[in-house]
Every structure is written in structure tokens, then in C-alpha cells.
Amino acid sequence: MLLWFSALSSSFSSPVSLSPSLVPRVRSSYNSGRTFLGLDKCNACIGTSICKKFFKEEIRFGNWLASPLQLPPDYLPSYPANYSDDSKTWRPVEITRLVSKYQNELSDRRICASASAPKTCSIERVLRKTGRFQKWLQAKRLTPDLVQGLPSPLLRCPSQRLLDRVVRRYAEVADAGSIFMDHFTDRDKLRLLYTLAVNAHPILLQIFPGAEGWPLPKYLGSCGRFLVSTSTRPLQEFYGAPPDQAADLAYQLLGVLESLRNNDLNYFFYFTHIDAGMFGIFSNGHLFIRNASTLGVIDKQEGSQVATRAEENKDIFSCLVSGCQAELPSCNAIPEKQSLVLVCRQLLPRLLQGKFPSPVQEEIDAALTQCAEGTRPDPEVLGAASRLKDILRPLRTCDPRFAYRYPDCRYNAKF
Numbered sequence: 255m256l257l258w259f260s261a262l263s264s265s266f267s268s269p270v271s272l273s274p275s276l277v278p279r280v281r282s283s284y285n286s287g288r289t290f291l292g293l294d295k296c297n298a299c300i301g302t303s304i305c306k307k308f309f310k311e312e313i314r315f316g317n318w319l320a321s322p323l324q325l326p327p328d329y330l331p332s333y334p335a336n337y338s339d340d341s342k343t344w345r346p347v348e349i350t351r352l353v354s355k356y357q358n359e360l361s362d363r364r365i366c367a368s369a370s371a372p373k374t375c376s377i378e379r380v381l382r383k384t385g386r387f388q389k390w391l392q393a394k395r396l397t398p399d400l401v402q403g404l405p406s407p408l409l410r411c412p413s414q415r416l417l418d419r420v421v422r423r424y425a426e427v428a429d430a431g432s433i434f435m436d437h438f439t440d441r442d443k444l445r446l447l448y449t450l451a452v453n454a455h456p457i458l459l460q461i462f463p464g465a466e467g468w469p470l471p472k473y474l475g476s477c478g479r480f481l482v483s484t485s486t487r488p489l490q491e492f493y494g495a496p497p498d499q500a501a502d503l504a505y506q507l508l509g510v511l512e513s514l515r516n517n518d519l520n521y522f523f524y525f526t527h528i529d530a531g532m533f534g535i536f537s538n539g540h541l542f543i544r545n546a547s548t549l550g551v552i553d554k555q556e557g558s559q560v561a562t563r564a565e566e567n568k569d570i571f572s573c574l575v576s577g578c579q580a581e582l583p584s585c586n587a588i589p590e591k592q593s594l595v596l597v598c599r600q601l602l603p604r605l606l607q608g609k610f611p612s613p614v615q616e617e618i619d620a621a622l623t624q625c626a627e628g629t630r631p632d633p634e635v636l637g638a639a640s641r642l643k644d645i646l647r648p649l650r651t652c653d654p655r656f657a658y659r660y661p662d663c664r665y666n667a668k669f
């Protein structure tokens with residue numbers, strides 16, 4: 255792996271003298287590295303903002319260092335790694351694929367097929383010729399019609415306010431900050447469109463940053479079809495946690511869902527699908543959303559400016575991942591309780607079952623059952639969740655394992 259990265263860096267920065275016998279080997283590992291990251295597919299990619307750190311070996315995949323010339327197995331959705339700014343201190347990060355390798359290959363084939371091109375074609379050329387991208391090229395501002403028909407729940411009901419935020423916060427261009435795309439090159443536009451069409455997860459991390467209090471990991475950058483973010487351990491690793499920790503995590507999870515329903519910016523976030531890998535825990539005990547790819551957003555302030563004729567706006571960008579089959583519910587059909595029901599049904603029972611003495615356990619189970627019943631009206635589900643939070647609050651302990659609220663919790667019951 256080290257040699258592979260050296261090979262990458264030597265090909266990108268100043269030429270390093272290599273013994274002739276090394277050159278073919280280095281070139282081939284360089285090429286397989288580029289292919290591994292999906293850099294050869296740019297600008298049908300997320301971006302290149304963090305490639306330099308890979309080339310400088312300031313991002314290192316963890317467990318594969320032992321066998322230098324081997325790339326990590328390519329079937330995993332994400333990889334643990336270490337990240338450094340000075341090559342001395344390292345912190346854990348996560349390197350995540352935009353979609354699985356299989357889905358990548360499938361969507362690349364779909365792109366070629368859409369142009370009746372042979373199995374291998376210039377993906378970028380095909381995408382550039384589409385009517386949608388031609389409209390993007392003309393556009394100064396990202397308007398709802400430009401993203402209509404894209405399958406991501408983020409863009410299901412887009413308001414102008416949300417789309418302006420995407421442009422303003424898009425971290426893959428040099429000067430973020432304006433709602434106009436004047437500073438976007440054609441390349442930047444294609445990358446943004448491709449990312450939004452395939453998986454809006456990296457865009458969500460950029461526009462709702464953890465540093466501003468959103469429950470999302472920090473976006474560090476991208477290279478090819480991979481993104482790098484701060485690292486969390488998935489929730490399922492905590493299913494066997496002791497009662498006080500389980501109570502703490504369940505309490506935080508309910509708090510995160512609350513902040514997704516009610517926040518200063520008046521956006522309503524909901525999950526279309528939930529599994530335990532979608533939440534993660536930082537080393538300080540703080541719980542975050544680890545995978546935002548199924549997170550939908552509704553603007554409670556501006557509403558949606560989209561007519562419901564998404565069908566007419568379907569094109570190749572609508573079909574890259576789902577194959578055009580996915581039918582999403584209409585904007586006004588998302589009930590407030592949606593994410594709660596999913597979490598109370600699928601995650602919290604695994605975390606909280608059989609851990610607490612009687613009658614606390616029975617109270618927890620009863621609240622969970624009510625919260626998980628999707629047929630109940632919103633207020634009943636929200637009420638059950640709030641009751642569950644009240645039961646859990648005193649079951650959490652105050653000690654250094656919960657560094658995100660310790661030692662504050664010793665002096666203030668609010669923590």
C-alpha cells in the first residue's frame with residue numbers, strides 16, 4: 255500500500271528517480287490505484303479535493319499496510335483509515351464509496367447503454383451531451399427544475415433555499431459562499447450533478463456540517479468516487495453495551511431524531527430506510543448519523559416549488575443507481591413520525607431489550623411498542639418517544655466514558 259501511494263505521488267509531483275526495473279511495477283500499481291479510487295472516471299465522480307493527501311501518504315488505509323503492493327479488497331462499502339496533517343499525529347477517518355463497486359459498474363454500463371454506445375464508452379462525454387447537463391451549463395443558479403427527477407430523497411421536494419445552500423456550501427470548488435454558480439467550471443457542474451444523482455450523502459455532510467451542530471460527521475474531502483469523513487463506530491457494535499451506555503445511546507438517538515424534526519433552519523429531515531449502520535458513535539461517545547444516503551429533506555419554511563410531474567423529468571441521471579424503478583412518495587405524504595417508527599421498530603429494541611430491572615424494562619418495552627406502531631397518529635408516536643426519553647434520562651450515568659457530556663454532567667443535570 256505504501257509503495258502504491260508512493261507511486262501515486264511520484265507520478266503527480268516532482269519526478270522521483272526510480273530504478274528502471276521498478277518503473278513498470280510502479281506504473282501498474284499507480285494505474286490500479288487510480289482505478290481503485292475511480293479517479294479514471296472523473297468527472298463522473300465526487301471530486302479530487304483530497305487526492306493530494308492520498309498522494310502524500312497523509313491518508314493511509316489501516317489494515318492492509320502489511321502487504322504493500324496489495325490494494326484493499328474492493329467489495330467493501332467503506333474502509334477505516336488514518337489521516338494526518340503533519341505526518342506525526344494521526345487520527346482515524348473513514349473512506350467511503352459513493353455506492354458499491356457493483357452499483358458503480360452497473361451505472362456506468364447504463365450510461366453507455368443510454369447512448370447506445372458499446373459496453374465501454376466515454377462516460378463523461380455521454381453525460382455532457384444530455385439535455386439536463388446542457389441546461390446545467392446555461393444555469394447561473396441551481397433551480398428545482400435542474401434536479402427534478404433525480405432519485406435522492408434530498409431532492410424529492412427541493413426548495414430554492416435548499417438548493418442555494420447546496421451551491422453555497424459545495425466544498426469541492428475553491429470559492430464557496432455564493433448562491434450563483436459563476437465560479438463553477440463545467441467540470442464542477444458535472445461532478446455536483448453526478449454526486450447528487452448517485453448518492454447525496456457527501457453533499458448532506460457539506461451543507462449541514464457537524465461543526466454547526468448538525469448530527470453528521472465532518473466531510474474532509476473526496477478523491478474519485480470515494481469520500482473521506484471523520485470516523486465513527488457503527489451502532490450495531492453497541493447492541494451488547496451495558497445498560498447505562500445503552501440508555502445513553504438510545505437517549506441520544508431519540509434526541510437526534512428530534513433535532514431532525516425541529517431545528518433553527520426549519521428543515522424537516524426524515525429517513526426513507528433505516529439500519530444500524532446508519533448511526534455511528536465517535537470515540538467521545540457522541541452519536542451521529544453515519545450514512546445520510548436515505549435522508550430526505552422538506553423545507554418547512556419555503557415549501558417545495560416543484561410540481562409533481564417528476565415522471566416527465568426522468569433521464570439517465572434518474573436511473574444511475576435505482577434503475578428508474580424507485581417510486582418515492584410525494585412530498586406532503588411524509589408524516590412526522592416516520593423516522594421514529596423505523597427506529598423504534600428496528601434499532602431500539604436491539605439496544606434496550608432485557609437490560610433493565612423490573613419494572614423499568616416493562617415501561618421501556620411498552621413505550622417502544624407504542625412508538626413502533628406506524629398506524630398510530632403522529633401525536634401518539636411522538637408522545638411514546640418522549641415518554642421513553644424520560645425513562646432513559648436517569649438511567650444514563652455520568653462518567654468519563656461519556657466524554658461528550660463529561661464532566662459537565664457532574665454539575666448540571668441538563669447533561
Ligand SMILES: *[C@@H]1O[C@H](CO)[C@@H](O)[C@H](O)[C@H]1NC(C)=O
Pocket residue numbers: 314315316317334335336344346
Ligand atoms: C491508525 O494508527 C494507529 C496508530 O498508529 C493504529 O494503531 C491503528 O491501527 C491505525 N488504524 C487504521 C484504521 O489504520
Ligand SMILES: *[C@@H]1O[C@H](CO)[C@@H](O)[C@H](O)[C@H]1NC(C)=O
Pocket residue numbers: 331332350351354527529531545547548
Ligand atoms: C448507506 O446506506 C445505503 C442504503 O441502505 C446502503 O446501500 C449503502 O451501502 C450504505 N453505505 C455505506 C457506506 O455503508
